[in-house]
Amino acid sequence: MNFAEPIQYLRDNLKAVKIVMWICIAGALAFDIYIKVFPAHHAEHGEIHSFADKLFIWAETVPCFWSVFGLICCILLIRVMKGLSHTVLMRKEDYYE
């Protein structure tokens, strides 16, 4: 069996794959809104110790919070680290030789 064929098929139909991915994203968001608006049970948080605890509990109740968190973290990681690499860290491959 040629395992490359199904992968090639997906690559040839990249547009369809993209549409399916966007539908998945929309589904995930809808699902999160659903479980935040109609929580099956209230999570037990025990004692609230600090301001950070409060903030975190608030964040957990906001629909789609983790989507925003994920996107921001991803962009920050790429921009900050690529920037740092280009300005400070990057050297030629034979730098140590």
Next chain:
Amino acid sequence: MNNFIHPAIFFIFGALLIPLIPGKLKKIYLLLIPLLAFYTVLTMKTGVYAHFKYLEFDIVLGRVDTLSIVFAHVFTLMSFIGVLFGIHVDEDAQHIASYFYVGGSLGVVFAGDYLTVFIFWEMMALASTFLIWFRREPASLRAGQRYLLMHIFGGLLLLAGIFLHYKNTGNLAFELIPQDGAGIAEYLILAGFALNAAVFPLHAWLPDAYPEATVTGAVFMCAFTTKTAVYVLARAFPGFEVLAIMGTAMTIYGVCYATIENDMRRILAYHIISQVGYMVAGVGIGTELAVNGACAHAYAHILYKALLFMGAGSVLMMTGTSKLNRLGGIYKYMPLTMIFYVVGGISISGFPLFSGFVSKSMIVAAAGEHHRPILMMLLLLASVGTFLSVGLKLAYFAFFGKDCGIKPKEPPKNMLWAMGITSFLCFLIGVYPKVLYDLLPYKEVAAEYHPYNLAHLSETIQLLLFTGVGFFWLLKRLQPEAKINLDFDWFYRNIMAGFMWFDEKIIQFFDNVWGNVYKTVGIKVLMMSIARFLAGFDRWAIDGVVDNVAYGTRWIGDKARRIQTGNLQNYLALAILIIFVIVGVRWFL
């Protein structure tokens, strides 16, 4: 010692027999040993075995409890996978090195005292160095040397800690250390362990050395050194605040570098730092759930990280390069390798149904339960970076992206089988976490933990999907570049270079100066002395022989007269002195 066989025995003595076994039998033998060891771990009963006294020290070679079993379980399993992956290698020495390496880590896992820990600890360091050197590239030789020096340094920290600890407490038992009672001795031990766990800033040896190891050696290395360190930390230092903070810092640090690196195996090596960070943070949080999480994550991590290293190693072996800027579009030629790599990638990223999902979340949940929301957020940030760097960036630029023109073949069958088995295990743990949770040290806590709940599923899927969105959005900015990035190895490379400079310039300078002094002054003095000696010889010896026979006879007569004091004590003392002189002269000549 009822029916306990130390599994390290199989590896350490088994390694010695490898060169004696002929041809095809050798391959069967190599695979049989890990299976035997795995079987002994499965049938092991908890208890303390092989306990004896040696030079006043209590030596415990076989302390078997739930914590040691979970690590021994995955180590022996991993050794089978690693040997299968490298079975095509004909060089006996490579197999011997990996056997000793596995034997060393199993020795540490079952050790009940610090002396045994230290001995096996050093055995691991030495054996693993050979796995780097056997690649035989000039860069590997140098990287291996740095690796060995760093580990010797770590071993010395550990040894110093052990000595001080022994001096303070009078025993060498390798047990839990309470944070309140920890002094400089305990922190030295902690630092020795932390170096092996690649805790920031003692981490730079890892991304320095692992990318230079042999293809098969790297698979062993990514599994054993850091995870043995996690084991010893979980054994002695659970609940140490410094570990919770440093562990979380490691998770971020590792993914940051993984995002910008170019070499596949260096990305994965940085990523080990990040993943071990989760375990170290789990140990540092120290609750039962967190320690369970650290063990579960170590177990799952060994499998999927080995899978990733096998995938990257296969690409390196078949294409001859592991630099992302020179790769791309090879999914057409290595589809199976790609599929297995992606399974590893989504396992490490914590996709539902794969092993990372059920292990990593345990540590994150423990951070939440322990009221550490900031740690928890940072751990989640690191998991975004994990998917970004290992799941997306590496897979995209190596297997997809623009075609690099290389047309590699799939790797040999044994390598594919090893990857296939590991992929299956990653999947099995993901869909049926009970197999893993039943092994954990605190079984009741593990049984109450359910990773597949709605909130956790929703959180994970959102994080992953939007990481994907961010990746494809900024794809152009992530283009791999044929560069390297500075890290803490800059310091020790420069310290070593400085030492060499000091040696070559300063010490050599003094050596030269001394040589010159010796040559000029020394020779002059020598010549003068010889001249004087000859003149003196003429005056004193030639003339003297004649004159002094007379003088000498008078002098001896004078002295002999004085010795004869008639005091018996003096005669005896003189006689004994003469005997001493004669014996002494005889002794030295």
